[in-house]
Amino acid sequence: MTKLVCAAMFFLLLAAMTAHADLKLEAQLVLGTNEAQTNGTPVSPQIEKKLKRLPLKWGSYFVISSQQFSLAKNETNYMVLGGSEMIVKNLGGERVELTLIDRGKITQSLHKGQTLVTNVKDENSFVVLRQADK
């Protein structure tokens, strides 16, 4: 009985520690095109599969730039991608708020494997936001 209670306490401690862990995110500026070759690096097969299931008009996708960052709860990260200023905020519980200045605000759960795609000012470009691979 004592062992069980100790295990439960350990689980609680572990859960509390995990709940307050930083959220490591990756934002990629992706160019959509119907040409086979461009200057960018092709997106990963995993992202390509996701993008090809979306109702977008392009057939090929290339990474123009990419950045990774960690956010503690309620912390924000400002960045400029594809001519759009944006702020990413960690709301806690693996939820993020992406604010595109002069456009709007998106609030979205971003668990492992979930991806948020939104367009930027640059033509045929959009941002792919997801949790970074460890």
Next chain:
Amino acid sequence: MNLEQQLKLQAFLDGELPECEAREILAWTQRDSAAASLLAELRNTRAAMVKSEPHLSVPESREFFWSKIEREIQRLEPQAASTPKVSIFTALRHWLLPASAVVTIIIAGMIVHFEFPNNATKTVVENVADADTTTVETTLASTDATTYRDASEGTTLVWFSSADDSPAQNKKSAIN
């Protein structure tokens, strides 16, 4: 008279001395009045103890006395064996209490882990947003947002379009 001589007298009285030594002690008690009086005292004490020793006897025969004890033991043994068993419900109740406490702790841990509900100050809108739904707010009245969700791949597409965007950037040109 020293202690050794006193013990010799006691041994003489108990008949524990060899014959020659016993004769010496006897001669000594006849010569020494102190030794004679101690011997007499010891003899009287022994006689008094023998007379006053309680003589207990069982009113039954030895065999009958022990057979009574044996029967009593046999009578008590079945009672000990037939102690009432703990019912299954009692046993369950015995385990259910600590088990439910552990389960409660685990559920509390899961609530902490998933931060649900996050805190008491959340608004209704925020609570709705706790689900895996996407909420989109546009900054300008002229801005429009189209949301598409691919649940199987966990992908959400939010496409902003406004009157200021170039025709090529228009959602109709980007989204099929």
